[in-house]
Amino acid sequence: MPHFVMECSQDVFEQYGEVDVITDIHRIAMDSGLFNEADIKVRVRPFSTGLVGGTDAPFIHVFAWIMDGRSTGQKAALSRAMVRLLSQRYPNVANIAMNVSEFEKASYCNRRMLG
Structure with missing residues (x-):
């Protein structure tokens, strides 16, 4: 936790590399001061086709799922x-x-939590 998933049109990587952008997303998450570095997960999902407003146009959307408890101001600053x-x-x-969407801490579980 947290998870950052960047969905984008495949053509965005013609301008700037995929590895570079996941590194940048990780750095922004770290710089926010909201997360422990070891907990940050970043992935990219490129799409070969997609429409924006009915036309084929490049796009980027980052979805973040974080543990509940951060203020609206903190989440807005991260975005x-x-x-x-x-x-x-x-x-x-x-x-x-x-x-930014939130996980509910009470219902969250991962493998390390199983003991």
Whole structure:
């Protein structure tokens, strides 16, 4: 926890490499001060086709799933920092967004928690 998944059109990697962008996403998550580095997971899902507003256009959307307990302000600052970075890396991609969803701590379980 947390999980960051960037969905994007495949063509965005013509401008900036996939490994570079996952490293940047990880750094923004670390710089937020909200997470332990060992807990951050980052993945990318490129799509060969997609429509934005009915047309074939490049897009990036980062989905973040984090443990509950952060303030709305903290989550908004994380989204703004991520969109700012991606906008700098991909100046030709007009459709860049991020949203943050929360896991409920009471119902979350992972393998380490099983003992």
